Amino acid sequence: MTTLTVSDFSFSYNNPEQPELAHINWTPTPGSFNLLIGPSGSGKSTLLKAMAGLLPHFGGQILTGEIRLDDYIVDTVMPFERAKRIAMLFQNPNRQFAMPTPAEQITFALENIQLPASEITDRVTTSLEALNITGLANQKIITLSGGEKQKVALATVLALGSDYILLDEPFANVDPAARLELLQLLKQLQVQHQKTIILADHDLSGYTNLVDAIYQINPENHQLSQTDASVLIADAVGPHTFKTKAYQTLSPLKLIQVGLSVEKRTLLKPSDLQLPKAQLGLLSGANGMGKSTLFAAISHQTDYTGTIMWDAQDSQKFKIKQWAQRIGLIFQDAIDQFVDLTVAEELALSKKHTLLPDYWTEARIQSALSQLNLADFKNANLYQLSGGQQKKVQVLSMLMMGQPIFLLDEPLAGLDHVSVQAMLTLIKQTLTDNGLSALMISHQRNGLDDFIDYEWHLSNQEITQEVPE
């Protein structure tokens, strides 16, 4: 049996004075299920990548200590030997595939570890079956939903037969049902195949009967310590929808008989929709139901049937440039949103072009930055921030633009509880102060009760809404 040992490990990407990880000691019990927690930017990804042997090869430097895979320093082991023992699932499922389809991706991985050609086809089939995704085998990965992509990644890891499975916030773009399914599957791998699971997550629900040990990284001193199950959130009982709150007026945006389809598959039957003003709505629904596609249609990034009106005008009369000043789309991938290089530049740009110049004063921007715990990162390079910090800068820079309608696609993915609260407070404040409307996609539902004004649920090609009392 393979053992992975982290001893006195300190690591830094840029500045040795401010290490991302400090003197970490950790030997996960072989065959156990471990949860790794800690706020955004505390170094969870860094620790997992280092344990997977990807660092310092892909950047940064080791300051003290080492990580050993049995008798070898983990980053000196050749990838084809390492992959049989440790595999990693990344935060962003879009960027871990080299091949166009799941079957080709798994074949590629198995060729890498030099599995005899005669066994490869069988192994591809069984691993796809184990995850119940045989039907996706020859589909283009680029067309799959976030949850489906993570299943493909997990099928690859399963095929490789790695003893250690490291998962870096794998559920950031996965709906609750698919998340529970994946968690059960991981448990099954642990129990039946003696895999060691190490999983970093912000959402602490659903783990109560699953995990053997919980570790957390302290964001202050970047050290790791074990903690008990009291940090976990009890599993929610049954599905609950957010209560619809009364609204004063409706926004100028009106969808009339709008229908959506992708490659002949209907996502939404012709529907009439209108957003209330000064309210934050939640758009829920399982993966692949078409939530992001609806946002793309409203923002004129994809085709639709029916009419989208702005007051009494057909929205197609607007040029994309003008439309972008009315509908503010906040992308799922924060990096896509960035126009500049540093946090300060990004915010300065928004300040220059904002539609609410009187509202976004220098003082308000400063207080928003402190609220989001970003005050120390003003001069940081956007591309070197952690996933959670990038999200916060992204949302702030868009809120500062002040479009009348905001469409937020997973703005809470990868954020810890405190950051979620801070972010939602800021969004809500901006909406009510300026009478703006917002619709948000979020798979995370914990801690949202104080903020959500209504919920639209997309399933079976229809959007349903609870009628206000």
Add this chain to the structure above:
Amino acid sequence: MTLNPSVMLIIILEIGLPMAFTQSLAGNLAVCFIAFCYLMVNRASLKTISFVMLISLPLAFGTGWSFIAFGTGDVWHQAFLQVSRLFAYIFLGMTLTLTTQVRDILLSFINHLHLSPTFAYGLFAAFNLLPRIQRQVKTIRYSANLRGITYHLWQPQLYFKAILSALQWSDDLAQGMASHGFSEGADRTITYHDNLPKWQWGLAIILIASYLILSLLT
């Protein structure tokens, strides 16, 4: 009848290289004709072929005109020679690119021409990124719109951001590939097998020899 990509590459190189030095109008025209026939036999899209021709027409005209205007001696012959050479190269290229997939080309080169798998898979992953890059350029322009600025296709900022994204992706992709066991320079199992009967090499030799003889005689 589709020839193996490795055989095609050898034919293209062995005809393309001497074509740069020989002055044979007949040779060039023969290459165009045979390549066109091969494309037809393999049902290459006539639309794509016409499109390629259309794009190259101004280039061909420019080349021909410069020889007519500034050349010495038999300027018309020189002009026709250069123009026919240009089209011969285009047709040669199309015989490979319009009849086979990138994947088959690269895997065939690994199997038969000892191309390094590291290089081939690097290229292949890059090709898989192409549709994403296209989409990314659209996203970049839109994200600029959202922030009240407009990027036109001729503005360097647009490409700067595209390159930045591509760099980020390539790093993520390299990490993804490494965690799926891809090791530079290491052996891999090869599951891809293609058909390369010996007669195809024979045909390649005949075609190359015929071209050389034709272009030396005329």
